Amino acid sequence: MANISLIPSGDFKTRYAADTTIFPTKTSRNFAILGVALLLLCPAFMDRYWLNLCIQIGYLGIAALGLNILVGFTGQISIGHAAFFGFGAFSSAWLSNSFGIPVALAIPLAGVMTTGVGMLFGIPAARLKGLYLAIATLAAQYILQDFFSRADWFTGGTAGTIAEPFTLFGYAFDTDESFFYVVLVYVVVMYILATNLMRSRDGRALVAVRDHYLSAEIMGINLTKYRTMSFGISSFYAGIGGALYAHYLQFVSVEGFTILFSIQFLGMIIIGGLGSIMGSLMGTAFMVLLPEVMQAITTALSGTAIDAALNLREAIAFLREMAIGLVIILFLVFEPDGLAHRWKQIKAYWKLYPFSH
Amino acid sequence: MSGAPVASPRGYAHPADATRAASPSDTIFEARGVSLRFGGVQALTDVGFSIRKGELFSIIGPNGAGKTSMVNCISGRYRPTDGKVFFKGKDITGMTPNHRASLGIGRTFQNLALFGHMTVLDNIMVGRHHLLKNNFFTGSLYWLTGARKEELAHRREVEEIIDFLEIQHVRKATAGTLSYGLRKRVELARAIALKPDLILLDEPMAGMNLEEKEDMARYIVDLNEEFGMTVVMIEHDMGVVMDISHRVIVLEFGKKIAEGTPEEVLADPRVKRAYLGEDDEEDEAVAPPPKQEVA
Numbered sequence A: 001m002a003n004i005s006l007i008p009s010g011d012f013k014t015r016y017a018a019d020t021t022i023f024p025t026k027t028s029r030n031f032a033i034l035g036v037a038l039l040l041l042c043p044a045f046m047d048r049y050w051l052n053l054c055i056q057i058g059y060l061g062i063a064a065l066g067l068n069i070l071v072g073f074t075g076q077i078s079i080g081h082a083a084f085f086g087f088g089a090f091s092s093a094w095l096s097n098s099f100g101i102p103v104a105l106a107i108p109l110a111g112v113m114t115t116g117v118g119m120l121f122g123i124p125a126a127r128l129k130g131l132y133l134a135i136a137t138l139a140a141q142y143i144l145q146d147f148f149s150r151a152d153w154f155t156g157g158t159a160g161t162i163a164e165p166f167t168l169f170g171y172a173f174d175t176d177e178s179f180f181y182v183v184l185v186y187v188v189v190m191y192i193l194a195t196n197l198m199r200s201r202d203g204r205a206l207v208a209v210r211d212h213y214l215s216a217e218i219m220g221i222n223l224t225k226y227r228t229m230s231f232g233i234s235s236f237y238a239g240i241g242g243a244l245y246a247h248y249l250q251f252v253s254v255e256g257f258t259i260l261f262s263i264q265f266l267g268m269i270i271i272g273g274l275g276s277i278m279g280s281l282m283g284t285a286f287m288v289l290l291p292e293v294m295q296a297i298t299t300a301l302s303g304t305a306i307d308a309a310l311n312l313r314e315a316i317a318f319l320r321e322m323a324i325g326l327v328i329i330l331f332l333v334f335e336p337d338g339l340a341h342r343w344k345q346i347k348a349y350w351k352l353y354p355f356s357h
Numbered sequence B: 001m002s003g004a005p006v007a008s009p010r011g012y013a014h015p016a017d018a019t020r021a022a023s024p025s026d027t028i029f030e031a032r033g034v035s036l037r038f039g040g041v042q043a044l045t046d047v048g049f050s051i052r053k054g055e056l057f058s059i060i061g062p063n064g065a066g067k068t069s070m071v072n073c074i075s076g077r078y079r080p081t082d083g084k085v086f087f088k089g090k091d092i093t094g095m096t097p098n099h100r101a102s103l104g105i106g107r108t109f110q111n112l113a114l115f116g117h118m119t120v121l122d123n124i125m126v127g128r129h130h131l132l133k134n135n136f137f138t139g140s141l142y143w144l145t146g147a148r149k150e151e152l153a154h155r156r157e158v159e160e161i162i163d164f165l166e167i168q169h170v171r172k173a174t175a176g177t178l179s180y181g182l183r184k185r186v187e188l189a190r191a192i193a194l195k196p197d198l199i200l201l202d203e204p205m206a207g208m209n210l211e212e213k214e215d216m217a218r219y220i221v222d223l224n225e226e227f228g229m230t231v232v233m234i235e236h237d238m239g240v241v242m243d244i245s246h247r248v249i250v251l252e253f254g255k256k257i258a259e260g261t262p263e264e265v266l267a268d269p270r271v272k273r274a275y276l277g278e279d280d281e282e283d284e285a286v287a288p289p290p291k292q293e294v295a
Helices: A026-045 A048-073 A081-099 A103-126 A130-150 A176-198 A201-211 A213-218 A223-249 A259-272 A277-301 A305-310 A312-334 A338-352 B067-075 B097-103 B120-127 B136-140 B147-165 B180-193 B210-225 B238-244 B262-267 B269-276 B280-285
Strands: A166-168 A171-173 B027-038 B041-052 B056-060 B082-087 B105-108 B198-202 B230-234 B247-252 B255-260
Touching: A026 A048, A026 A176, A048 A081, A048 A176, A048 A201, A048 A223, A048 A259, A048 A277, A081 A103, A081 A130, A081 A223, A081 A259, A103 A130, A103 A166, A103 A223, A130 A259, A171 A176, A176 A201, A176 A223, A176 A277, A176 B136, A201 A213, A201 A223, A201 B120, A201 B136, A213 A223, A213 B097, A259 A277, A259 A312, A259 A338, A277 A305, A277 A312, A277 A338, A305 A312, B027 B067, B027 B230, B041 B067, B041 B082, B041 B230, B041 B247, B041 B255, B056 B067, B056 B210, B056 B238, B067 B082, B067 B105, B067 B198, B067 B230, B097 B105, B105 B180, B120 B147, B120 B180, B147 B180, B147 B210, B180 B198, B180 B210, B210 B230, B210 B238, B238 B262, B247 B262, B247 B269, B255 B262, B255 B269, B262 B269
Parallel strands: B056 B230, B056 B247, B105 B198, B198 B230
Antiparallel strands: A166 A171, B027 B041, B027 B082, B247 B255
């Protein structure tokens, strides 16, 4: 079952180029294009509330993808991802506020700045593994958080900082409807870049370092370089995600980027599937939408006996947190490979029906 | 050892045999007085030998004799406590393993060391690492930077290796799900993909059945003769070692006790005593020959 091939029989690849495409079949590619096209129509019929959720999924999904490259593909660990996300947010706001750099340019530049910081904190990763590395990244989390609240010139201190809206050719993307497109473009581009990375030399090297670092070294892979680089790439994605967040809310406050947020990022990629690109997005969507689903359930239950027994109206806040915790535990037990794996199995079931293999 | 060409055990002369009157420039690898200590354990003591270009060279010895330690000193896993190792005339004693890979040293491991979650194809492509030029940036932009073209060119070469080792049917399989014999073959493929001049095989036939052993022996001989790689092999199956090696060294308790053609080594009384086993009474009758006093 490990290698379900969903290539229809008779669909032979006659060139290596045809065998290394992102999508295994034409149908799957067309469906992906159709999906993006449908998303383009979203602002026309979705209300603000749902658009806001979609935008959240977008920028968090980019940052989660970065963490997945680090944790899922390279086998490192980081519990300071939210701090890098925050650093990206502040950098982009700082670049556009202090230097008048257009926001469209400030976002990638913020990504580059965050890459530098990430690689700095990634240096211990060359020597440390597992729990020890986790503690080292915890230090990154607290150092950066402290930096945010003290560096008034950079973050505006405890008062926070405003961020300019995203502007392109004089048009300001300052509404949910318009910013949706900005995030969508970034998500598509970043996910394609990551997919390409993982099917080329350095992506393979990262996975090799994860799977067997001793033989990776014998294969000519410089472990120090790739472990540090992985932190850099991961921070780049976090920085881009953070910058989008800043220009969406148009305000960044120092409080948001706590360790809890970092752990939430870890939750996203574990639920989505470690070492899966699309899994990162699925996991993010899951984490963002789960509270909404819980809300919907409570609304549906209001007035029933269960509502009376649990006193939902007042207990909803912690019940929701507990439910999220429970779902994560259930995921770890029953689907350790995440939503991406479940999705593959559903596709296989659909393709192979009525047979099971 | 005499400089006269020695007929290969396979019955035809090998290029390496013809150049037996080796000049120093024919030496691809040399170990000089290599010693390796782990705390109080002396794994290797003053081992010296040289490997000629195009040779199929075996290291044998009882368990714990230091064979794998020696190979680890060549590939860079361990750094000798004393002594030096030279590759193509260059001192590589202090070089990291990844640097040595780009110089042209490849190896397989005694215990399987594949990248378990990658496909067979990706495993072998990792072997091309030092030959590929694209990086995280050009790789991410794939179509725009020529990375695609480069990847495909290397894919073609990797496919040749896949054809050679007859693993076409599993190329898209996850390496961790394969059977033992296939995994060993994939590991060999990955080492070949490095395009090494010197390939180190640590027990390539351990745990294989007769048929798999025969296949593997054929691949190793082909590697040596068709691909022109210098092969260093550690192997316990004496039949295979004696059949395909050009030269053999024998280690015992970290010391080199014999060196020469398979026939010479087999005939050596110290080898018989140390490795192949001989009765105690016979041992006493044999005095160590003076020519075995190695430096």
